[in-house]
C-alpha cells in the first residue's frame with residue numbers, strides 16, 4: 001500500500017516505522033510547513049496532527065480522492081463538514097478517538113458496566129483521564145467516547161468537566177509527564193467503589209490499529225469507526 005502521512009509528529013513517526021515493517025511504502029510525509037496541494041497516487045492517508053490542522057489535512061486527502069484514517073482528537077465540532085465532503089466525493093473516511101484494540105475492548109466493557117449500574121442510584125460516576133503534558137486537547141477524545149458510550153445506555157444526559165450535576169457525567173483531566181494515556185471509569189458510593197482502568201504502555205497500539213484500519217478501508221465505501229474494523233468477521237489482530 002502507498003501511504004500518505006498527514007502529521008509527522010510522534011504518532012506520524014510511529015506510523016511510518018510500523019508501516020515499513022508491514023511492507024507498505026510512505027509516499028508523502030506532510031507536516032505544518034508542507035506546500036503539497038494534493039496527495040494523488042496514495043492508496044490511503046493517515047492523519048495524526050493537531051486539533052487546528054486536522055480538518056485541513058483530512059480535506060486534503062478526501063479532495064485528492066484518497067481515503068483517510070484520522071486519529072487526531074479535538075476537532076469533532078467540524079465532523080459534519082468532513083462527513084458531507086466524504087459523502088459528496090464518495091471517498092471513505094474512518095475516525096477513531098482511540099485506535100488501540102485494548103481501548104476498543106475497554107469501550108465495550110464500559111457499556112456493559114453502565115448497563116449493570118443503570119438502575120443503581122447509590123453510586124456516583126466519574127471518568128478520569130491522565131496524559132502527558134504536551135497533549136493539547138482536554139478532555140481526551142477517548143474520555144469523551146467513554147462518556148458517550150454511557151450516555152447511549154440512557155441514565156445520563158451529557159458530560160461536563162468536573163461536574164457535580166446529577167444527570168451529567170463528570171470528566172476530570174490530569175496532565176503528568178510521560179504518560180501515554182490512562183482512562184478510569186469509577187462508580188463510587190459511601191461503602192465502596194468499582195473501577196475499570198485502561199493503561200496504554202506506549203504508542204505502538206495506536207499506530208498499529210490505525211494502519212490495520214488503513215489496510216481494511218481500501219476496498220470499502222463509506223464513513224466508519226474502529227468498531228466497523230473490529231466487528232468485521234474477517235478481522236484478525
Ligand SMILES: NC(=O)c1ccc[n+]([C@@H]2O[C@H](COP(=O)([O-])OP(=O)(O)OC[C@H]3O[C@@H](n4cnc5c(N)ncnc54)[C@H](O)[C@@H]3O)[C@@H](O)[C@H]2O)c1
Nearest residue numbers: 007008009010011031032049053071072073097098099206
Ligand atoms: N486516536 C488515537 O488512537 C490517538 C493516539 C495518540 C494520539 N492521538 C492524537 O493524535 C494527535 C497527534 O498526536 P502526536 O502525539 O503525534 O502529537 P505531536 O504533537 O507529536 O504531532 C503533531 C504533529 O502535527 C504537526 N502539524 C501541525 N500543524 C500541521 C499542519 N497544518 N499539517 C500537518 N501537520 C501539522 C505538528 O508539527 C506535529 O509534528 C493528537 O490530537 C493526539 O491527541 C490519537
